[in-house]
Amino acid sequence: MYVEQATREQLQQWHKELTTNHQSFVAGGLNLDLTRGKPSASQLSLANDLDGALKGNYIADDGTDTRNYGGIDGLPGMKALAADILGVKAEDILVGGNSSLTLMYFSALFGWQFGFTGPTSAWRxxxxxxxxxPVPGYDRHFAICEELGIEMVNVPMDDNGPDMDVVESLVRNDQSIKGIWCVPKYSNPTGCIYSAETVERLANLGTIAADNFRIFYDNAYVVHDLTDDPAELPxxxxxxxxxxTEDSVLQFGSTSKVTFAGxxxxxxxxxxxxxxxxxxxxxxxxxxxxxVNQLRHLRVISNVQQLRAHMIKxxxxxxxxFACVLDHLQKNFADSDLGSWSTPEGGYFISFDTRPGLASEVVKLAAxxxxxxxxxxxxxxxxKDPQDCNIRLxxxxxxxxxxxxxxxxxxNSVKLASVSQRLQAG
Amino acid sequence: MYVEQATREQLQQWHKELTTNHQSFVAGGLNLDLTRGKPSASQLSLANDLDGALKGNYIADDGTDTRNYGGIDGLPGMKALAADILGVKAEDILVGGNSSLTLMYFSALFGWQFGFTGPTSAWRxxxxxxxxxPVPGYDRHFAICEELGIEMVNVPMDDNGPDMDVVESLVRNDQSIKGIWCVPKYSNPTGCIYSAETVERLANLGTIAADNFRIFYDNAYVVHDLTDDPAELPxxxxxxxxxxTEDSVLQFGSTSKVTFAGxxxxxxxxxxxxxxxxxxxxxxxxxxxxxVNQLRHLRVISNVQQLRAHMIKxxxxxxxxFACVLDHLQKNFADSDLGSWSTPEGGYFISFDTRPGLASEVVKLAAxxxxxxxxxxxxxxxxKDPQDCNIRLxxxxxxxxxxxxxxxxxxNSVKLASVSQRLQAG
Structure with a gap:
């Protein structure tokens, strides 16, 4: 279906058919949800051995009684595993609670309120x-900035990650830029993996950026591959x-989409x-x-090899x-001018771009x-999507x-919205 | 032992004996720790059934799959239990992670940065x-204030809680006072339980205090009785x-000293x-x-009756x-002018006051x-203890x-410090 060159007659014919479809969907009374990057119950069940994994032994390998107070940065064993996941040394790791979002929030908050290198470095x-x-991106990252009154500047994304020409130019010329949000592997929502050049140029930002600049590098999907031969993130x-520029990067990860989301x-x-x-x-x-939860995790997933085996499940x-979504998109839109989409090899999302100005209408029709x-x-x-075109599936x-x-x-919603728009455009 | 009226000769004699004792302790190479309100391993083991309590069933009574995302304020079952512990309704409860300190930190932070009733109410x-x-008090409360640059004003404590005449006078006359820290039951460290009059006068502060005043009411030891017939906190x-004045009080609690501290x-x-x-x-x-951890807790401790039975253990x-500490204090200091102490009926601490100016010296000698x-x-x-006399055991x-x-x-350290001080005073 190509609406751009279609005749008014053709558009009207399509509109009639698509509206009929739409009405039958409405009458069908569906109640479906494609909004949240939540694991399914089947995925969660893969980690059901967690509860009971300790078999009464709450003492970690290093002798720590995990039940008691103490240890602000995590068990040595969990640091070692996290280090292997993120490709750093165990001494570079701080283990948090159940939410990497909280570590990001605290990082932004501490950077804002107290500064990473003392009071004079505080962004406030x-x-x-x-x-x-980089857009499209993750709404919860943006919410942290909004909460703290940090102004957000959109940077376009392509298949290699953020447009680094734009990023470098902005960072070099505006001393008020103190950070950038990145989801470097299977980016949320486009699914792209940052290229080696992008990663290197990000690493070099610390040499041209303002003081106290920090890259918030949310490696949420670092082991979340969908293919047998996944690409490596540099x-x-x-x-x-x-x-x-080691001080310029804060990396984040979690087992939320490995074991239990919450x-x-x-x-x-x-x-x-x-x-x-x-x-x-x-x-x-x-x-x-x-x-205690850290120790449970270590008893079930002791090393990266076990982790990778688990991720295959x-x-x-x-x-x-993912195949079902992509199959529908392929069948409906490959031969069309109605939209474009990503074909991610991992992560949790498929990003779809409608024709400009239609995303809100598509979401409304689907609802x-x-x-x-x-x-x-x-x-x-x-x-605010300036083009009103991006939808995260x-x-x-x-x-x-x-x-x-x-x-x-x-x-059907994408088609109906597209045809209606063309008809209205006259 | 009374040093006040002792002769110089008597003091010198004591000093000699106590120094000999001290030297033999030093030679003994002890390595003991009376600093932290940590449960012992035996206490922690009382809750060892937690891990494995779910027996593969991660679904809460209300149907929530506890493994997945969702639910910012906790499971209904945990809200109900927490409500019974604190004497409120389930709808008044927000369940957090593993740390009530974090809930206090966030409360203070949000009050400071965002305000409880919108931006204009922010303390900043x-x-x-x-x-x-109220002093003596809990260092981690004070650390939160210091972190946020909130000025702290000491208020004396007695056996009924904070001196409410002082509190009311300060609150009435100083609009910059936006909060007060309270540990109302088995206060840390004095162990007192706030009287009905104190609690009522605290509740009434909201009628005389500045706008956006909040009582941080840390009920950490609400079920932590040591006697068979514990006093009730109003x-x-x-x-x-x-x-x-319902908006003026924020109450906090946890199972850290019920199940697992961490x-x-x-x-x-x-x-x-x-x-x-x-x-x-x-x-x-x-x-x-x-x-998931909330559900585990509910499976092991379903209601307040079970909780109270658990607390008896x-x-x-x-x-x-506690008896051992109190026995030593009684034997050594009941018939003396060397110090006074609390005899708490619950909680985790015994508070000891040396003669003025000696606490640092006692801590040093003991070390x-x-x-x-x-x-x-x-x-x-x-x-900064203005009298340098309080020591938390x-x-x-x-x-x-x-x-x-x-x-x-x-x-021996208390005696030696006291005698030395008298000798130096000439």
Whole structure:
């Protein structure tokens, strides 16, 4: 279907058919949800051995009684595992609670309020503080900036990650830019993996950026591959060491989409300077992370090899779901001018771009037909997609059968919105 | 031993004997620790059934899959249990992660940065913000204030809680006072229980205090009785409802000293207004608390009756430890002018006051003899005990045998410091 060159007659004919479809969907009373990057119950069940894994032995290998107070930065064993996941040394790791988002929030908060290198480095001392936000991106990152009053600047993404020409130009010319949000592997939502050049140029930003600049590097999907031969994300800290910019990167990860989404183990990797600041302030804010849960995780997943084997089971559950979405998109839109989409090899999302100005309408039509989509604009700072075209599809949670139904609705909604727009344009 | 009226000769004789004792302790190479309010391994083992409690069933009574994302304020079942513990309704509860300290930190932070009732209510808008700190008190409360630059004002404590004449006068006359820290039951470290009059007058503060005043009511030891017939703490929310001051109190509690110190469940109780603000901002800062751990707790401790039965087992382990400390104090100091102490009926601490100016010296002498005590001053804001007399003794963690040894050192240290001081005073 090509609406651009279609005759008015053809458009009217399509409109009639698509509206009929739409009405039958509405009458069908579906109640489906493609909004959240939530693991399915089957995925969660892969980690059901966690509860009971300790078999009464709560003492970690290093002798720590995990039940008691103490240890602001995690068990040595969990640090070692997290280090292997993120490609750093165990001494670079701080283990948190069940939420890497909280580690990001605290990092942003401490950077804002206290500074990573003392009070004079606190962002709140600046007249204005900005973060670069590659778009489309993750709404919860943007919410942290909005909460702290940090101004967000959109930066375009391509298949290699953020447009680094734009990033470098902005960073070089605007001293108020103090950070950038990155999801370097299977980016949320486009699914791209940052290229070696992008990673190297990110690592080098510390040499041209304003003081107290920090890259928030959310490696949420680092082991979340969907293919047998996944691409490797180049190691940013290797480049940082060459450039002497180790202090400019804060890396984050978790087992939320490895074990339990709400009861996993979060961690971050950072330089000694940054970890010292984090630990100083976390020591005020918490009695320390849940070490019992860390030990449970170590008893079930002791090393990266076991982790990768575990992730293959996730991939087996996720692959047919992604395939279903992509199959619908391919069949409906490959031979069309109605939209474009990503074909990710990992992560949790498929990013779809409608014709300009249609994302809100598609989301509205789908909702009428009982299919909940991520709100249009959610993938942009302040919820404002300048083109109103990006929609994030999250196929992990529903069954393949439900995804199949939901995608039929989605595709009809895209077509109906596109045809209606062309008709209105006259 | 009375040093006040002792002759110089008598003092010199004592000094000689006590120094000999001290030297033999030093030579003994002890390595004991009376600093932290940590449960002992035996106490922690009382909750060893937690891991494995789910037996593969991760679904809560309300149908929630606890493994997945979702639920910023906790499982309904955990809210109900927390409500019974704190004497409020389930709808007044927000369940957190493993640390009530984090809930307090976030409460103070959100009050400071965002305000509980919108931006204009944020404390950071004020020229100066002060909190009242009943002393001696809990160093981690004071650390939160210090972190945020909130000025702390000492208020004396007696057996009924804070001196409410002083509190009311300060609150009435100083609009910069925005909060007060309270540990109303088995206060840390004095062990007192706030009287009904104190609790009522606290509840009424909201009628005379500046706007945006909040009582941080840390009910950490609410079920931590050491006697068979424990005193009841009057319910502050009952008084608040009478006074129309429900928004002025934030209550905190946890199972840290019920189940696992580092892997328990924390919660807070507050008015709808305050909970709304907390949830709004926590929704930015976290994916939500660990619901799996909440469910584990509910499976092991379903209601307050089971909780109280569980706490009796704790009391059995704690009582001989407290008795050992009190026995030493009684034998050494009942018939003396060397110090006074509390005889708590619950909680985790015994508070000892030396003669003025001696706490630091006692801590130093004990350290020389291999007994680590809470640093002098730790129970006061900024670590400054104006009288340098308060020492917090924490007997929960060591064995009775070790407490016995440590207390022999402690008592000798108090005597030696007291006699030395009198000798120096000439």
């Amino acid at each position: 001392n600046e007249d204005k503080v900005k973060f670069l936000c 190691n940013i800290m290797d480049y940082c060491r060459k450039a002497g 009861a996993g183990v979060a961690f971050m990797a950072a330089s000694a300077v940054n970890l010292k600041a984090m630990k100083n302030h976390l020591g005020i804010a918490t009695i320390g992370p849940d070490k 996730h991939a087996e559950l996720l692959k047919p779901r 009428e037909a009982g299919v909940k989509l991520t709100p249009a604009g959610a993938t942009f700072p302040y919820g 999250a196929p992990s949670f529903p069954t393949v059968e439900d995804i199949d139904k939901a995608m039929a609705v989605f595709c | 808008n004020e020229d100066k913000v002060k909190f009242l700190c 319910n502050i929310m009952d008084y608040c409802r009478k006074a129309g 892997a328990g469940v924390a919660f807070m109780a507050a008015s709808a207004v305050n909970l709304k603000a907390m949830k709004n901002h926590l929704g930015i800062a976290t994916i939500g608390p660990d619901k 704790h009391a059995e382990l704690l009582k001989p430890r 020389e003899a291999g007994v680590k005590l809470t640093p002098a001053g730790a129970t006061f804001p900024y670590g 924490a007997p929960s963690f060591p064995t009775v045998e070790d407490i016995d040894k440590a207390m022999a050192v402690f008592c």
